[in-house]
Amino acid sequence: MPHSDARGAREFVDPEPQGAPFDWGLPGPGPDEAFLGELTGRRVLDLGCGTARRAARLVRAHGAVVDAVDPAADAIGHARAGHGSLPGLRLFHRALDAHLRTAEPYDTIYSAGGVPAGDLRRLLPSLATALVPGGTLCLSVPAGDPTPARPTVPPSAHPKTPAPDAWDTLLAEHGLRVEETVTVRASGPAGRNGYRLVRARRPLRVRARPRGGRPPAAHAAIGVGAIVHGPRGLLLGRHRRGTWELPGGTVEPGESLRDTVVRELREETGLRAAPSGVRLLGTLVDEAGGIVRMTVGAVVTRWEGEPADQPDESVGDWRWYSLDRLPPSLFECSAQSLTAWRPDLPIDHAPAHFTPYSP
Template structure:
């Protein structure tokens, strides 16, 4: 029986990712714990945050464990049953969360049921599997697939789960009346463990009035046709920090901006994930936007200068770019990735770099006695 924790762990590892603060203030609020298991998270929210938690669990064994230990716990209502059936007659909830359990339910069933059972602007926070213990990543279609559920000292159990790429979860949530606020990947602290979980933070939108339109409209987001990324210029005493991509190009640290992420935050995250260097958002200066096309996709790249950092660059496990080295500005490699070449020529037009045509729009900066801010 797990003890009542000091915080919610959205992944199997303590201290990885945020805690219960992502649910917001819960004092006196009705909170739904979906697939509550042994009930330790529900008890934590009732004790530490003053929430009125309904802990619903389909498993007879898990429900019995929870009630055997916490049946008299103030602030927790223990329900044994199916969450979809429960939501059809339950009073509206102020918040809902699930640690791993929503992956077992068809999102075309669970998400509309949760939308109808949550008040307007209520948070829906849940974690789901992203990369399994065999290193297999998420699916690009909304369909269940067989996964292995590991139990302590017991053989693995085959189960059907919805393991979806982040943009599919975002499409589903948006189409069923939610606004996605953040999506984070939570990796195991052990570098040898390939398992990754997604933490998805969404909010139930208010009902929309029917609008008269001259053409059919839908709540579904448009098909993706643009890509937004960042690239970091880290200039040290021995040159410019650059790495080797496994596909053969040399490039700056950087990558795709995640949902709900500020541009400076993306630079800080990508720099840490790819190189191991740490910096702060206040030490990131955004240069401007570079716009070009790759096939039918509009690509927007934001160049940034990192003015201060800590650590030594090193190849990070699981990253596609590594072998970081300091390259003198007068001897830059010729196999530069297109986006990196464009960022560098926008930063220093005098650099002798061959690059593809692009449109650069600089951001406005204030000039102080210390230079660019």
Template sequence: MTATASTATPAYWEPLWHSRRRYRPLCQAEKQLMTEHLGPGESRPALDIGSGDGGLARHLHHELGYRTTGIDCSPSAITLAAAQDTGPGPTWQCLDITTGDLTTITCRLVYRWMDDKPGFLSRVRRLLAPGGTFWVVTEIAGRRTTTDPALLGLGIQPPDAELLTAGWSAARTADIWALYGRHQLDRSFDLPELDDWAWDIPQAGPGIEVLGEVAGLRVLDLGAGVGRHAAHLAALGAHVTALDASPTQHQRALARYPDTPGLRLVCADAVTHLQEADPYDLICSVSGVPFLDPHRLLPALANGLKPGGRLLFSALHTNSHGDGPSDSVTARPEILRLPGTDTEHQLPMWVLEPQLGEDLLVDHGLVMEKVTTIDSPQAGQLLSYRLYAARRPERIPSRPRTSAPPAPHAALGVGIIVHGPDGVLLGRHRLGTWEVPGGSLEPGETFVEAVVRELAEETGLVAKPADVQLLGTLLDHVDGVLRLTVPALITRWSGTPRALERTIGSWRFWNLDALPQPLFVPSSQCLTAWKQELPLDHPPADFQPCNTRLA
């Protein structure tokens, strides 16, 4: 990478790093977002550009499991980064790298200093493998709470942001909606309260009646914006969470509805909220869903509903220029115009063929109810939306992780049901199934010893052997392989669940009346052996309960 401005050369940065100048460290919010969007590295190659003291590169390497190279134009920065390695860690390199086919490239607080930004982005695209991810953290000019014009000018300008997000198969940013909300706050403009519920196009399509009776239900309004629809539902007796990822849209909602009974205003990422919140009776969204990657959103949406809960959302089908939907799950740029101006911003949107949208919902365990066409009533207006209605089944499905059979020998293991006041402990496997802790016996182990060990290795929880209750044996056959599982119940332990193995992304307690889907087959069988009344579907297994403790 080359640049002509002094701030983009070693001559500028080397004295700063050599004098022990330090910059903002990696924060917990950034780490959480990297976990959600980049996922486990599984030893795939990653490149951190402008690595500085190496904090981000080390997080990629040690915490997420990437095979990371950090590069920087300052020799002192590279020396500092390498000095902090206590064992095998990232590779550190001064200035440039020529290796291509990288899975992930990161660029933290560096992009704004690049003089030739088009050339820099072109180089990044050449280095990335097909399907690779470019992760950028950068400041936006004018956002600091200061009157110093020099500090206010730091960061990228809107044209730089458009250049950064253009030309990718998918781009995600919450900042455009923050800009929209700030614009509306500056205008001191508010829409009137809802007289009539509309799904995107006034006086077109169905209204609020498609939601059914909402009084007493826990409802999530996803992408709630200023909160008008959420407030309307709260007035009908629902317990509503109005969720929006934009801080400025959230600020508008707080100012408009500071103390509305039945209404809770939350500013958070939709997927993060759904993963942490108790499941809802009803999730609705007026055009909020298409702005999020369905591969990321739909698993959280499906498990964010109670069994029998409903999902209703509207989605763009054809824009006002006549551009119709896509038959592939890829984002395309759509225009967001700031109200009262001619200023336009591009933002990624998933505009999908209805059949493709239905297939995605069904693939994630939902049952389709109906797709309704909402066309503009104005003559010659091409704008059209679709209203999707789906529900989560009352019974919770399970499936194998893959179509491949287990290893060709008898499999002997334990399944550990950790149950407490907050429910039963389940972890999400990287292959998509939810499962209880457990694993195979090691040579010389008893079942109780295996339970105690596996629980500690996978979750960090500590249980005493006397607190392990073995429930019996489960016997089934998978493609000719004999599988014997001993379910065990633990109701007393110490510690807090932590994800200690790369195969499990996180652990969480789930209420028995709102278990996630799909469950891993042996885990589902263990839960049924414990409580036969649970509504779990899985292949049959021969369960023999035990009245005394097994050794």
């Protein structure tokens, strides 16, 4: 809910004049709000808004409809004092991740120095799905600070000096297409490095990608993908190599397909199911690196427990996603199983031959 801080309203008057230029909250001059793209009539989110002076400018000067969110009560109290009566501006005192997961998707999301770079990295999965398809994300981040919070390769493999395009890589791993980056040099005292301004866009359709460049091991060419869907959404986890995927894995010798679904679901998520609560959809056949790959999609109709990361598993960070806000970078096999289940889902993936099983 919009938050008001009466104490902050009494103590604070925003000294920023209404015509003050737009800035990105870090040392050094940069482009103005034109970097955000078209704003008139667009739903915009200011993440880590502080006193909300930038958000108020976008409402007044461009006719945007802006939600301004900050987890600090004092900041929202100051924002309410300065701009609380402005039509078209809503102020929220909320945890950022909670807001991103529950709010209606936005046309544009930006963070102008109000969120630490480490927190932005942590929020990337939620940022990707909080944008409408085709929506724009703009971030200002300190120069030289793009190292992932959760590396997708062993930490020893990271160079001591991060590559200059590492933020581009991070955004691409979450399915966002980088359109432009601007490096802003800091002025003033020595030792200030300035910042990088990155603009990325969410594709109109979710696109699947391989987990890695190597083909699957020959003995692991048949596996299952478990579709767990209920009132809270679809369950997906993030592989350490960056793809989002269904619970699932390799069929072991002597196992039935339903038994494999039950075992993999328990091993990866902690959820408990019985073979009688598993409905097999059919077999998907494609190839990877010259090896024929078979995936059996399955719907889990009954389960118990709460999903949680499990020790020594390569997939974790389990989350529930609504079907109209699926994360980009779905693993190919998971994407294929999902479109076998629901052909209407907007997912692009490598072709696979699907043989449905009889009901």
